Amino acid sequence: xxxxxxxxxxxxxxxxxxxxxxxxxxxxxxxxxxxxxxxxxxxxxxxxxxxxxxxxxxxxxxxxxxxxxxxxxxxxxxxxxxxxxxxxxxxxxxxxxxxxxxxxxxxxxxxxxxxxxxxxxxxxxxxxxxxxxxxxxxxxxxxxxxxxxxxxxxxxxxxxxxxxxxxxxxxxxxxxxxxxxxxxxxxxxxxxxxxxxxxxxx
Numbered sequence: 001x002x003x004x005x006x007x008x009x010x011x012x013x014x015x016x017x018x019x020x021x022x023x024x025x026x027x028x029x030x031x032x033x034x035x036x037x038x039x040x041x042x043x044x045x046x047x048x049x050x051x052x053x054x055x056x057x058x059x060x061x062x063x064x065x066x067x068x069x070x071x072x073x074x075x076x077x078x079x080x081x082x083x084x085x086x087x088x089x090x091x092x093x094x095x096x097x098x099x100x101x102x103x104x105x106x107x108x109x110x111x112x113x114x115x116x117x118x119x120x121x122x123x124x125x126x127x128x129x130x131x132x133x134x135x136x137x138x139x140x141x142x143x144x145x146x147x148x149x150x151x152x153x154x155x156x157x158x159x160x161x162x163x164x165x166x167x168x169x170x171x172x173x174x175x176x177x178x179x180x181x182x183x184x185x186x187x188x189x190x191x192x193x194x195x196x197x198x199x200x201x202x
Contacts, residue, residue, distance in 0.1 A: 003026075003028065003032070003036055004036050004039065004040060005065070005068050005069075005072075006026045006028070006150075007022060007026060007028070007033055007036040007037060007040065008040060008045060008046070008057070008061060008064065008065045008068070009065050009068075009069060009190075009193070010022045010025040010026050011046060011055060011056060011057045011061070011065075012057060012061075012062065012065045012066075012069075012189075012193050013025065013186050013189040013190045013193060014186055014189070015056070016049065016054040016055065016056040017054050017055065017056075018054050018055070019033050019034055019037075019055075021177055021178075022037070022055070024157070024178055025186060027153060037055050040061065044058060044060050044061075045057065045058060045060055045061035045064050046058060046061050065193070066193070066196070069193060069194050070196060072148070072194075073148065073194060073195075076147070076148060078146075078147035078148060079147075079195070081143070081146065081147040082144065082147035082148055082191075082194065082195060083195060084143075085140060085143035085144045085146075085147060086144075086191050086195060088140050088143070089140050089144070089187075089188070089191060092133070092136065092137060092140060093184075093188065095133060096133060096137075096181070096184055099126065099129055099130055099133060100173070100174040100181045102115075102126050102129075103115060103123075103126050103130075103173050103174050104174055104175070106122065117170060123170070127165065127166065127173070130162060130165070130173060130180065131162065131166070134158060134159070134162050134180075137158065137184075138155050138158075138159075141154050141155045141158075141187075142155070144191070148194065151187070151190070154183065154186075154187045154190075157183045158180055158183050158184065161173070161178065161179055161180040161183055162180055165180065
């Protein structure tokens with residue numbers, strides 16, 4: 001995927017956002033992201049919301065990303081393989097959502113409370129489940145990357161988020177824009193966009 005398409009596609013997957021998140025998504029330096037965004041804005045494919053402080057796709061940009069992403073997949077001839085790996089992703093997805101819920105809230109005796117992370121043993125158990133989940137997720141990502149190589153970036157991004165959480169940055173599991181949960185959600189959106197599947201399709 002070319003650099004300009006990578007930046008365009010980032011906005012398709014994450015929505016209106018700033019330079020830092022696009023840089024994280026693409027692996028490009030913020031200065032390179034800004035340069036690409038300016039060129040894309042001149043072409044009418046993205047716009048900058050001054051008050052909100054973020055970049056977003058225009059309707060033309062969304063159409064262009066859809067066409068280019070479709071062409072990329074057709075050129076590779078790997079749609080069936082990507083769709084097959086996506087089916088496995090969908091099996092894992094509810095588990096990840098449950099893990100994030102377990103990390104953020106606790107339930108006992110029918111009462112749900114915010115997890116204030118004061119119970120180290122509880123947090124350690126949930127973190128261990130995240131680690132187990134990640135070991136299975138990277139197998140799926142490898143299959144996705146075999147079909148479309150750019151999906152391989154998600155392995156490194158998820159691994160970094162988990163490593164940082166294990167090192168004590170507990171917010172990197174589910175509470176920041178560069179958390180394990182957020183990156184997984186971006187992967188989900190990327191797969192839907194690449195395969196041309198509507199978000200709420202049956």
